[in-house]
Amino acid sequence: DTAVSQTPKYLVTQMGNDKSIKCEQNLGHDTMYWYKQDSKKFLKIMFSYNNKELIINETVPNRFSPKSPDKAHLNLHINSLELGDSAVYFCASSLGHLIGTQYFGPGTRLLVL
């Protein structure tokens, strides 16, 4: 059974377009995250939601807008895509009141041409 799923796995698009990445977890977790992995493999937090509320918003351009319709979903919408947005985006989830081990989705590879 899939624990944390992301769609799509691959996304190739032109500069200036708007795109969305969806994430769903079926682990009953209350916290979800978006991480960005750049071309040098460095992983960095972008956003964190707890019970549908935004609790962490790192220095990310406001072209990136996360949306959490419910605890099991955290989507990432990106407006006016730029070349530098090309990366792998990982969704993760955890159960806040325990050790909070984060379980990751398979990643979405975004390529902006």
Add this chain to the structure above:
Amino acid sequence: AQTVTQSQPEMSVQEAETVTLSCTYDTSESDYYLFWYKQPPSRQMILVIRQEAYKQQNATENRFSVNFQKAAKSFSLKISDSQLGDAAMYFCAYRVPNSGNTPLVFGKGTRLSVIA
């Protein structure tokens, strides 16, 4: 700010041998969690092992074990009896316990090659 340093960008090991990956971190917190994640070519991030800072006993998961030295802020991963499937990027990560569900802070990773 917390930082995590992995000083070995690349490592290699012969199949069936043992290899140790280094990780150091900087924090002023006394309670925190440490993790090792594995990222094979499939890109999936897989939890390998985790350690609570308040526990003195080193965590072990089958062939994977850690050497946690709290005073030295060191958290190395030892892989015993290395297998071809162990080849991957390994990331060390740090997390403060729940205070707003803090995210993971990752090191830059160590690429491990396993030689048959």
